[in-house]
Amino acid sequence: MSVVHLATKPHVVHGWFERITSMNRRRFLAALGATSALAGCLGNNQSADGADSTDTPGTAGGSNATRTSSFDLPVPKDELRRGAPKDAIPAITAPVFSDDWSGFDEVNVTLEDSFEVVGVELDGIARAYPLAILNWHEIANDAFDDRPVVVTYCPLCGSAVVADRLVAGEPTNFGVSGYLWMSDLVMYDVRTESLWSQVLATAIRGERTGDTLSLIPSTISTWGEWKASHPDTEVLVPPPVSDTIRGRQSRSYDVNPYSSYRQSGRVGIGFNDEVDERMHPKTSVIGITAGGVARAYPLDAVKNAGVVNDTVGELPVVVASSTDGTLVAYVRRIDGSVAEFERDGSALVAAGSRWDLLTGRALDGSHEGATLTRANDRSPMFWFAWADFNPDTEIYGR
Template sequence: MRLPFVSVLLALVLASSVWASPEFWRYEWPDTNFEKTSVSNWVEILSGGPPKDGIPALDNPDFVPASDKAGIDPTEPVITLEMGGQARAYPIRYLTWHEIVNDVVGGVPVAVTFCPLCNSALTFDRRIDGRVLSFGVSGKLRHSDMIMYDRETESWWQQAIGEAIVGDLTGAELRTLPSWMESWAEFLERHPNGLVMAEPGHNRDYGRNPYRGYDSSARPFLYSGDLPPHGIDALARVIRVGDRAWPMERLAREGEVREAGVVISWRSGQASALDTGRIGDGRDVGSIRVRDGQGRDVPHDVMFAFAYHAFWPEGIWMLGN
């Protein structure tokens, strides 16, 4: 269970005094191959507070017809996945507390993920070289981003980049699938006959934001790296497509941009999941869709600027005129 914001902050400050190393983690992860890794600076990896599986990932969740679902505020964000003729919504009110959903959609094994500390919502194909993996939450962070692990080899995976960074599968990359965050009202408008994930059977205060005020903070959890350039706030949202990033503020101002082979559109009506104590009361940050020139959805992420800069330090900032 993720602790309240202040309690987590205290835990992370205490954890930051411990200099991580492969030897330090080996006792907790005896089945992980620490001899194989792409991590050069182990100090970057820190405990986020909860232990392995302390934040329980979900497997094969139940779904209900969207038209029958009650209790979700219209502005609450959901992750939308459209595959194989199906449309499914994964409410952030659940993913805030679970962070990973292992599911199968249209015959494709997928992992729907959300890292609250980076606002990163990505969906991956769980197959690597024909092998289906299932993912859990390690309880570790790197640049404030969730480190996932696969249950088959106990390799560690960086959520923001979809790549294994420790263990037998180091260097393997998950294929990112097109999905996006939008308001519950937007999903219902477009898919009245779609499906929405049912409330999990865990004892959680679903709908509450345990990170109250986080996206208004001056600095993210346990991040000691460089701040974003161009005077961009560390916790400003950016739309990442490949190694390029468009500030959300620009999209909200212009409504649509057509650059670098993509069309990015903005629409008001989605609440921030990291603002007020109840997710549905969060300020309006808007929704993004990213499509190519043929109108097809493009894999992308809406993440905080500091995380983009941490993982793509040479990335291209699309600031406009």
């Protein structure tokens, strides 16, 4: 039987997080790092198929990659589209973790190496959140030791966003509002009932309008690749073992309700007036923004290149993908100097060290143990979603 624990400590965390507010709540300048329902669309068991930086200890290079995008806030209510009733997609509120899914009588699905997961490594703890679960629940309220964290996934946009779940400096749970904005999941916080854009990680309506959650980097990978790079990882166990905002509910976790949607050219559930047609809307891209420049790196282009050494604005970056199609982006600055990366099988090579592709950690050489800084703080996402939130984006290779 696997060792299991609950990550549900409701501690108040002070000191390490400052709430970011806009001086003018009518206008929000959203500081985006880089990247990354039917979000808010599916109820019980429905299917979408018809419907100069400072180096820090242990870090190879710092990053000042930011982007400012303007959005008028609060978002007018008529721009929100109702996809499902509130909490019809029940967010996970009491997650249970183990080393796999075996040994649980309530779980009738085998966790396969090919399953995609949202991977998070924080404070020395590695956890995987399978999309087989997040497709049905979209939000997992968690805690890494005493640090409250929310893990979110929008199946419509293919975007994972992980953040500290603090509202006005206090921990709170997040739920699925059932609304969509720009075809993206709209969350609500239990404490104030404000509405939050998942991709922006920003409150767009309600008491906390203009507040922004502090982001935590995440990766979308396969379970096999993630556990190979993180041998001590834990993995989220599906409900009813994990509890939800509506109690111990369960779904058909062996069924992907978005399988046809991901392959089609359809965008959202019909609320997108304009779609950037430079690429297929469901092309997987990893986006980076810096110095007023936004650039998307399509999976196929990165795969064909093997490794991409590039500069976005004035930020030197390296972009690569794994055999399973995991896209990663790092700042290619090591000990204050810009490095040129090469590929050695599944590893990146630069400055006399081999670097793990998934973690950015130096495996050997003079930099062994150091970690590259992420160039993106949102996961890869579908092209249409990246372009919606970054309308002036460039495309690598074009």
